[in-house]
Amino acid sequence: MLSIETIRATRRIALYTMLTGITALTLGQLVMIAVGGLLIYLAISKGYEPMLLLPIGFGAILCNIPYSSAVGPEGPFTLLLKAGILTELFPVLIFIGIGAMIDFAPLIKEPALLLFGAAAQFGIFGTMVVATLLGFPINEAASIGIIGAADGPTTIYVATKLAPRLLAPLSVAAYSYMSLVPIIQPAVIRVLTTPAERRIRMPYEETPPVSRTVRILFPIVVTVVAGIISPISVALIGPLMFGNLIRESGVLEALSKTAQKELTNLVTLLLGITIGTTMQASSFLRVDTLLVLGMGLVAFVLDTAGGVIFAKILNIFLKNKVNPMIGAAGISAFPMSARVVAKMALKEDPGNYLIMHSVGANVAGQIGSVVAGGLLLALVTQGVL
Amino acid sequence: MMNEATVSALRITAAALPLMFATTGVFVVVCKVLCLLFPTSAQSAVGKGEE
Helix, strand or coil: CCCCCHHHHHHHHHHHHHHHHHHHHHHHHHHHHHHHHHHHHHHHHCCCCCCHHHHHHHHHHHHHHCCCCCCCCCHHHHHHHHHHHHCCCHHHHHHHHHHHCCCHHHHHHHHHHHHHHHHHHHHHHHHHHHHHHHCCHHHHHHHHHHHHHHCCCHHHHHHHHCHHHHHHHHHHHHHHHHHCCHHHHHHHHHCCCCCCCCCCCCCCCCCCCCCCCHHHHHHHHHHHHHHHHHHHHHHHHHHHHHHHHHHCCCHHHHHHHHHHHHHHHHHHHHHHHHHHCCHHHHCCHHHHHHHHHHHHHHHHHHHHHHHHHHHHHHHHCCCCCCHHHHHHHHCCCCCCCHHHHHHHHHHHHCCCCCCHHHHHHHHHHHHHHHHHHHHHHHHHHCCCC | CCHHHHHHHHHHHHHHHHHHHHHHHHHHHHHHHHHCCCCCHHHHHCCCCCC
């Protein structure tokens, strides 16, 4: 039997502990808990990238509870951060899954679409320049620019190498704006194109399907070529193409499905909540963090504009005009961007089916963003300039 | 007047954009060459794995 004194002492300790938690709670932590709640709300009610925003939101709550044992020197999520993100392991694993999901055939059939995948990376560089004008050093500005890749794993990979301090806001910005592609892109496209341009039809020629040999060789050759041009990009493009090789080999069906589903889901889950737990009030509620979030929007707008303007420039020289909206699909946000463009085309002209072209450009964006990320890393870290 | 970081950013942009398009151009050539070397019909002749 416990004595009355022991019970009283236990109660005092419990009360003291509770009061310590309450008195230690800062306004910043309350704000961040509310931000976490908002992210969870957006994920559940609005369906904005729920796979990422929900775990990120919950992670933000976890790390902003005073004296949270989830983070800190012995916290399990700090351990995950060190083991999975700072080592770049999680983004690399996700790339394998993404590679296994992508069908490059529409792009191989119409490789000129790759140019749109390159043009739509303009936002990365434009945003980087703007970020330096706002006072960010070059490594952080480059990391902010990479939000324009519209590619979560690439953003995380580059940020980890160049600006680990900004990892949380960069990830939140990348995934948040990706979920807002259906709102951001149509607005930019409408500003930059005329209704007549949006109605340009691009007939899809029925060509023979891509042979299995080509499908298998494509990821291998692209890895070798990209690796020779930019060795630092091998860690990004290698896993992407490895995943694709698993898919196209035709002999690893079970592995391909595992990479597409279980691997991607599991790593995304851990990635999201771990990033969320880096959103501590003391490091997140700062002016530069808010600037990063704002710059994310600039990056997406410039990306879309870059793709559209590039297509319009091409039209000056082309006999068979391209619909400039295809340029906007060159960003890496797959498949949202392709869908947005195809839908807009149908809205302008119910007989204008651009889906095959927009999917091709969107897949090109996947390659473009990885190449851009590799080049940016090479140019910033290797002291090329 | 532009700060040092902005100058670096502009230099990186000036170097990266041509490299981006050059790399992309190489990929375009790779796709074309692969499709020429291994057309669907040739694959069919081998008799397996055709889409």
